[in-house]
Amino acid sequence: MKTIRASIIGFGAVGQGVAKVLLDKRDYLRGIGIDMKVIAIADSRTAVVDAQGVDLASALSRKKETGAVGSDTISGTEIIRTVDHELVIETTPTNIETGGVGLVNMMAAFERGMDVVTSNKGPLALKYGEVMAAAKSSGSYCRFEATVGGAMPVINLACDVLAGNRMISMEGIFNGTCNYILSRMMEEQAPYEQMLAEAQELGIAEKDPSYDVEGIDTASKLVIVANSIFGMNVSYKDVTVTGITRITPEALSLANADGFAIKLIGEVNDSRINVAPKLVPLSHPLAVGGTLNVFSVQTDLAGPITITGRGAGSIETASAILSDIISIYRN
Amino acid sequence: MRVSMDLELKDIPGQLVLALKPVSEFKGNLISVVHHHEKRTPRGKIPVQLVFEIKSDHLDNIISLLEESGISVVSVDEKRYLEHGAVILIGHIVHTDIKDTIDKIDNTGYAEVVDLNLAMPRINRPSSASLKIDAVSKQHMSAAIELLKSIAKEKDLLVIEPIGVN
Numbered sequence: 167m168k169t170i171r172a173s174i175i176g177f178g179a180v181g182q183g184v185a186k187v188l189l190d191k192r193d194y195l196r197g198i199g200i201d202m203k204v205i206a207i208a209d210s211r212t213a214v215v216d217a218q219g220v221d222l223a224s225a226l227s228r229k230k231e232t233g234a235v236g237s238d239t240i241s242g243t244e245i246i247r248t249v250d251h252e253l254v255i256e257t258t259p260t261n262i263e264t265g266g267v268g269l270v271n272m273m274a275a276f277e278r279g280m281d282v283v284t285s286n287k288g289p290l291a292l293k294y295g296e297v298m299a300a301a302k303s304s305g306s307y308c309r310f311e312a313t314v315g316g317a318m319p320v321i322n323l324a325c326d327v328l329a330g331n332r333m334i335s336m337e338g339i340f341n342g343t344c345n346y347i348l349s350r351m352m353e354e355q356a357p358y359e360q361m362l363a364e365a366q367e368l369g370i371a372e373k374d375p376s377y378d379v380e381g382i383d384t385a386s387k388l389v390i391v392a393n394s395i396f397g398m399n400v401s402y403k404d405v406t407v408t409g410i411t412r413i414t415p416e417a418l419s420l421a422n423a424d425g426f427a428i429k430l431i432g433e434v435n436d437s438r439i440n441v442a443p444k445l446v447p448l449s450h451p452l453a454v455g456g457t458l459n460v461f462s463v464q465t466d467l468a469g470p471i472t473i474t475g476r477g478a479g480s481i482e483t484a485s486a487i488l489s490d491i492i493s494i495y496r497n
Numbered sequence: 498m499r500v501s502m503d504l505e506l507k508d509i510p511g512q513l514v515l516a517l518k519p520v521s522e523f524k525g526n527l528i529s530v531v532h533h534h535e536k537r538t539p540r541g542k543i544p545v546q547l548v549f550e551i552k553s554d555h556l557d558n559i560i561s562l563l564e565e566s567g568i569s570v571v572s573v574d575e576k577r578y579l580e581h582g583a584v585i586l587i588g589h590i591v592h593t594d595i596k597d598t599i600d601k602i603d604n605t606g607y608a609e610v611v612d613l614n615l616a617m618p619r620i621n622r623p624s625s626a627s628l629k630i631d632a633v634s635k636q637h638m639s640a641a642i643e644l645l646k647s648i649a650k651e652k653d654l655l656v657i658e659p660i661g662v663n
Contacts, residue, residue: 416616
């Protein structure tokens with residue numbers, strides 16, 4: 167049995183989802199020879215540190231009841247720098263402007279030779295090359311399946327399962343909020359503003375939805391895909407982005423009458439990285455509705471491979487994090 | 498463009514090869530050849546139907562060569578536009594001179610707007626339109642959509658194009 171000491175840095179929806187999944191899957195993980203011991207959890211204001219292992223169930227209920235995970239005032243970055251452990255589970259919020267605290271955390275982890283599994287897009291969308299170089303020079307693993315498409319296995323599918331294939335192009339829907347709004351506008355023949363309000367009411371869209379509806383979120387994910395799957399060296403500024411805010415219900419109807427849906431599509435090929443609303447034939451595999459995400463990659467040997475799944479949700483994202491953890495430590 | 502041609506051949510050996518030679522000489526791509534040997538035209542000749550793709554400026558040369566070889570060209574049906582595309586436009590489509598937008602596509606010579614559906618919900622609200630475009634080839638369709646995008650940029654219109662173009 168291999169004991170892996172881990173910290174969870176960031177204890178919002180995703181961090182809590184990871185804690186729940188680690189609790190649920192404890193016996194399974196032991197069955198495959200991995201004893202996961204969370205020795206620290208930090209949220210934005212507080213932390214709990216216990217070298218013997220934090221009680222995840224009580225950490226979760228404490229967070230739920232009081233809004234804080236612990237009583238320590240040590241920051242996540244300080245935990246990474248000072249507490250002995252092997253794995254940092256980095257689930258702080260994305261900052262696409264600077265990479266934010268996530269970038270600092272990841273670099274601090276690599277300085278100490280620790281492995282990182284993250285759901286944080288910002289650092290990878292901005293500084294993929296630097297982050298990977300730092301991981302490589304310290305001999306650390308850096309896995310980030312959860313950054314693209316939540317539960318959908320995008321990165322690992324292309325890099326591990328389809329190893330040996332040349333990736334020719336990729337397109338997909340990577341933002342469930344936009345997909346929900348467009349699907350509902352079509353169903354109800356209702357304007358964008360009304361369906362955005364509905365999505366906010368249901369908690370599908372944020373109070374400030376610009377990150378999703380202007381295509382920034384999709385663009386960040388495309389950069390990660392372009393760099394990790396297509397071996398490019400691009401950053402957010404290399405993506406041409408058009409969001410969904412100008413789409414009208416009449417446009418959706420006209421498209422529908424011609425046999426098309428309108429979807430916010432992200433695409434990567436050797437000539438461009440682009441996010442824009444596109445016409446998708448209603449019978450096409452990319453024409454998925456609701457909050458679903460879908461990813462289609464064109465390969466030289468396997469042809470087109472398309473997968474669809476839930477692109478967000480705390481447990482779904484935690485599923486991607488768990489699979490990264492297992493793939494690092496199983497062998 | 499794609500051409501469908503009805504010919505009449507004499508019933509002597511080597512006529513079919515003679516009929517196909519000009520097409521291959523001008524690098525035409527044969528799609529189908531139907532040789533009705535059992536039928537006879539009123540003039541006692543054998544009807545043959547050819548379908549091939551060819552650059553438009555070579556068609557006249559092919560017809561001349563056929564006629565010089567003594568082969569009768571009965572009818573020629575040119576189908577210039579092989580590619581059919583659809584786009585959606587959103588914005589002040591009418592107020593930014595829709596005629597001008599369509600004319601610019603039609604004037605390319607390789608693509609034209611063949612259908613337009615317009616929805617104008619309220620004055621001062623953006624309109625939406627679905628535009629059907631026919632073009633000579635896939636490449637010309639991409640070029641027509643690129644042109645439309647540049648016109649749309651000037652007129653602040655959003656173009657929604659189908660996936661898989663370019």
